[in-house]
Amino acid sequence: xxxxxxxxxxxxxxxxxxxxxxxxxxxxxxxxxxxxxxxxxxxxxxxxxxxxxxxxxxxxxxxxxxxxxxxxxxxxxxxxxxxxxxxxxxxxxxxxxxxxxxxxxxxxxxxxxxxxxxxxxxxxxxxxxxxxxxxxxxxxxxxxxxxxxxxxxxxxxxxxxxxxxxxxxxxxxxxxxxxxxxxxxxxxxxxxxxxxxxxxxxxxxxxxxxxxxxxxxxxxxxxxxxxxxxxxxxxxxxxxxxxxxxxxxxxxxxxxxxxxxxxxxxxxxxxxxxxxxxxxxxxxxxxxxxxxxxxxxxxxxxxxxxxxxxxxxxxxxxxxxx
Amino acid sequence: xxxxxxxxxxxxxxxxxxxxxxxxxxxxxxxxxxxxxxxxxxxxxxxxxxxxxxxxxxxxxxxxxxxxxxxxxxxxxxxxxxxxxxxxxxxxxxxxxxxxxxxxxxxxxxxxxxxxxxxxxxxxxxxxxxxxxxxxxxxxxxxxxxxxxxxxxxxxxxxxxxxxxxxxxxxxxxxxxxxxxxxxxxxxxxxxxxxxxxxxxxxxxxxxxxxxxxxxxxxxxxxxxxxxxxxxxxxxxxxxxxxxxxxxxxxxxxxxxxxxxxxxxxxxxxxxxxxxxxxxxxxxxxxxxxxxxxxxxxxxxxxxxxxxxxxxxxxxxxxxxx
Numbered sequence: 001x002x003x004x005x006x007x008x009x010x011x012x013x014x015x016x017x018x019x020x021x022x023x024x025x026x027x028x029x030x031x032x033x034x035x036x037x038x039x040x041x042x043x044x045x046x047x048x049x050x051x052x053x054x055x056x057x058x059x060x061x062x063x064x065x066x067x068x069x070x071x072x073x074x075x076x077x078x079x080x081x082x083x084x085x086x087x088x089x090x091x092x093x094x095x096x097x098x099x100x101x102x103x104x105x106x107x108x109x110x111x112x113x114x115x116x117x118x119x120x121x122x123x124x125x126x127x128x129x130x131x132x133x134x135x136x137x138x139x140x141x142x143x144x145x146x147x148x149x150x151x152x153x154x155x156x157x158x159x160x161x162x163x164x165x166x167x168x169x170x171x172x173x174x175x176x177x178x179x180x181x182x183x184x185x186x187x188x189x190x191x192x193x194x195x196x197x198x199x200x201x202x203x204x205x206x207x208x209x210x211x212x213x214x215x216x217x218x219x220x221x222x223x224x225x226x227x228x229x230x231x232x233x234x235x236x237x238x239x240x241x242x243x244x245x246x247x248x249x250x251x252x253x254x255x256x257x258x259x260x261x262x263x264x265x266x267x268x269x270x271x272x273x274x275x276x277x278x279x280x281x282x283x284x285x286x287x288x289x290x291x292x293x294x295x296x297x298x299x300x301x302x303x304x305x306x307x308x309x310x311x312x313x314x315x316x317x318x319x320x321x322x
Numbered sequence: 323x324x325x326x327x328x329x330x331x332x333x334x335x336x337x338x339x340x341x342x343x344x345x346x347x348x349x350x351x352x353x354x355x356x357x358x359x360x361x362x363x364x365x366x367x368x369x370x371x372x373x374x375x376x377x378x379x380x381x382x383x384x385x386x387x388x389x390x391x392x393x394x395x396x397x398x399x400x401x402x403x404x405x406x407x408x409x410x411x412x413x414x415x416x417x418x419x420x421x422x423x424x425x426x427x428x429x430x431x432x433x434x435x436x437x438x439x440x441x442x443x444x445x446x447x448x449x450x451x452x453x454x455x456x457x458x459x460x461x462x463x464x465x466x467x468x469x470x471x472x473x474x475x476x477x478x479x480x481x482x483x484x485x486x487x488x489x490x491x492x493x494x495x496x497x498x499x500x501x502x503x504x505x506x507x508x509x510x511x512x513x514x515x516x517x518x519x520x521x522x523x524x525x526x527x528x529x530x531x532x533x534x535x536x537x538x539x540x541x542x543x544x545x546x547x548x549x550x551x552x553x554x555x556x557x558x559x560x561x562x563x564x565x566x567x568x569x570x571x572x573x574x575x576x577x578x579x580x581x582x583x584x585x586x587x588x589x590x591x592x593x594x595x596x597x598x599x600x601x602x603x604x605x606x607x608x609x610x611x612x613x614x615x616x617x618x619x620x621x622x623x624x625x626x627x628x629x630x631x632x633x634x635x636x637x638x639x640x641x642x643x644x
Contacts, residue, residue: 031555040551041610071423101393102440118424119443121579125543131553169503179545180557180565181491219541221447223501229362231453232590233353235502243502257443268554288363 024141027134028270040136042129046099049136057096058137062110063311064130064144064271066123067303068258070104070115076147076304077106077113083308084109084315111311116146116258120219123258127265134271143194143272143314146262147303150215150254151225152279153244157291158299160208160306162195163215163275164251166259169224171216171250175260186264188217194274201309208302213253215275217260225255227287244283254279276303346463349456350592362458364451368421371458379418380459384432385633386452386466386593388445389625390580392426392437398469398626399428399435405630406431406637433633438468438580442541445580446587453591465516465594465636468584469625472537472576473547474601475566479613480621482530482628484517485537485597486573488581491546493538493572497582510539510585516596523631530624535575537597539582547577549609566605576601598625 034040039050047054065080067073074093081087086109096105103126106113114130116123134142152159165173166188175186195212202210222230226240247255259275266273278299280289289296356362361372369376387402389395396415403409408431418427425448428435436452438445456464474481487495488510497508517534524532544552548562569577581597588595600621602611611618 029553031550031552033550033555033559037551037610039610041612043611069423101391117439117441117444118447119439119441121441121541121543121546122439122444124541125440128544128552128554135553169500171503177545178491178541180548180561181493219443219446219500221443222450223499224443226502228353228355229359230450231351231353231457231587232450233355237355239502265553288359288361289365290363 025270027131027139027142028268029132029135030268034132040132042133044100044102044125045097045105045129045133047097047133054133054137058107058112058133059139060110061107061112061134061137061139062142063314064112064114064134064142065147065307066114066116066126066130066144066262067147068116068118068149072147072300073104073113073115074106077108077111079301079304080111080113080308080311081108083312084111110315119257120217120261124261124265127262131265131269131271143274144266145273145307145310146258146275146277147307148256148258148275148277149280149300150256150277151281151283152254153248153252153283155211155253155279155282156209157279157281158208158302159279160202160210160302161215161254161277161279162198162210162212163190163259163263163277164192164195164212165190165214166217166263166275167214167250167252168260169216169218171214171247171252173214175264177261177264187267188260188263189267190263190274191272194272198274198276198306198310201313202306205305205309207305210306211253214251215259215277216247216252216255218255218257221257225283229287241284255283276306278302347592349453349461349464350590351454351457352590356454362454364455366422366424366447367419367427367451367455369419369455376455376459380429380434380455381461382432383429383434383456383459383461384464385636386434386436386456386464387469387629388436388438388448388452388466388584389469390438390440390471394469394622394626395426395435395437396428399430399433401623401626402433402435402630402633403430405634406433432637441579442539442583446583449584449587453587453593465596466588467595467629467632468580468597468599469629470578470580470597470599471602471622472578472599473603473605474576475570475574475605477533477575477601477604478531479601479603480530480624481601482524482532482624483537483576483599483601484520484532484534485512485581485585485599486514486517486534487512487536488539488585488597489536489572489574490582491538491540493536493569493574495536497586499583499586508586509589510582511589512585512596513594516594520596520598520628520632523635524628527627527631529627532628533575536573537581537599538569538574538577540577540579543579547605551609563606577605598628600624
């Protein structure tokens with residue numbers, strides 16, 4: 001599944017159609033009720049269409065990076081500002097969502113960095129409001145990448161996994177959304193070209209191992225991921241190993257807690273999406289994070305470095321073509 | 323379901339058995355693997371059994387209050403410190419989990435205040451580590467109360483709901499936990515005496531309306547709660563009303579996103595548990611939070627005031643009997 005070296009980067013450039021505005025891709029909402037709202041309050045961002053000029057604040061956004069930890073998303077905006085040579089001389093990156101403690105949001109040039117907390121419900125609230133924000137701001141041709149942490153299966157800790165498909169706890173590529181008490185199944189497809197482009201960036205960087213593989217998304221970190229170190233555990237070490245090996249056989253490289261709803265919602269709204277998570281440990285060998293703070297920190301920077309390289313490349317390609 | 327005025331408060335005092343230590347209730351874990359861990363790292367708290375003396379840090383905890391927002395949980399510890407006249411003269415309440423941005427934790431005397439983020443997966447990670455923390459610290463006779471916000475159904479905004487049963491999106495009182503890819507159903511019973519005691523506190527306070535009723539716990543804030551203002555909405559205003567009215571007929575007074583797993587995990591670990599959520603709006607009348615910041619803030623203080631009153635009463639009863 002390697003990036004074909006014969007393809008030109010232009011062919012895979014999501015911004016190439018920007019030249020012809022009729023081909024640019026808007027961010028879609030699927031909600032006829034939104035038009036009748038006088039003011040759309042994005043409550044968990046502490047933003048709104050009446051109180052904020054969203055097109056002028058966000059209209060130029062082309063890349064959105066999301067991750068669980070607010071500290072990490074602040075570190076990412078500082079990193080990307082330096083990479084793009086768009087640093088604030090005072091090094092101040094104000095939290096755009098300073099009016100709430102639910103999420104943190106930072107922006108530098110065309111890059112938006114947003115935290116989403118842990119788990120499907122937490123990221124889903126953020127994504128509903130982010131998609132509406134990008135829609136209200138009339139953003140076009142937006143690429144969104146989740147940069148996160150995960151547990152690996154049979155991979156050296158520190159390996160970065162670019163998700164091919166997000167699968168559930170039974171290894172099926174689907175997300176179940178409950179609507180009015182009934183379950184609706186949604187597709188968790190991600191953009192395969194984008195995944196290949198990210199893999200190619202890692203090859204060019206040559207700093208760490210990156211693979212493309214399936215990512216299992218669970219509703220729970222302990223029992224839901226077959227850990228033996230939660231407050232409750234009713235299965236044996238062998239049961240755990242058997243389950244993780246079955247997952248590995250189904251193509252699962254890593255386990256995290258947000259990719260399924262992220263994939264489903266981004267697909268519905270027409271966002272070009274990828275999931276890039278570093279593995280902090282090999283779950284076949286343990287459950288607890290025994291590595292030092294420094295080692296874990298260096299691992300957590302890898303998705304940022306990879307995505308930083310990708311964004312830089314995209315912006316350079318755009319500068320060349322425009 | 324009112325508190326019977328003929329019952330004495332002593333009969334319902336959870337601490338009365340403290341007089342006879344053989345009756346004191348420990349915090350239970352159900353995991354035979356834990357004993358073989360040399361160091362138990364509570365990763366999302368940035369605490370551990372080898373790095374921290376948990377019994378001396380937390381051994382005296384009798385009340386744990388949890389809520390989604392870290393700011394609110396800090397405000398709660400400041401409020402309870404003043405109520406219990408245990409204020410720090412410098413008014414400094416350090417975040418015990420300062421080494422991580424996943425959760426915030428504060429302590430004053432026997433009261434611990436912990437944030438849990440939004441949604442079932444986020445609170446479940448916190449509860450696994452909190453239950454292990456209380457177990458390692460050898461805490462006894464612990465009462466745990468979630469103080470949160472919610473959407474009401476047919477209630478005046480600002481009404482406080484003490485949960486009788488936590489029900490799912492089909493109004494069933496159960497929580498489904500996926501373990502090794504298989505679904506296990508868990509009971510969501512809460513302590514009915516504790517709920518009645520909290521209702522009685524509200525009557526004594528006389529500051530706001532409090533009711534006991536069922537709480538619906540969903541995995542999603544928008545489509546999962548029949549909101550018309552998410553990025554996606556495939557149903558009509560009538561479909562929404564029909565669903566919410568059916569919920570009301572099943573005894574549902576309010577909707578939030580954490581009570582089911584909270585109830586299930588606290589029951590499994592022998593914690594006396596309650597859920598106290600204020601309703602920020604009446605979902606039969608709207609979806610967006612249109613009230614002013616000041617009004618919403620005053621509503622959010624109500625569960626804190628109610629639980630503060632309860633804790634004070636319990637500690638006074640304990641002081642009388644010891």
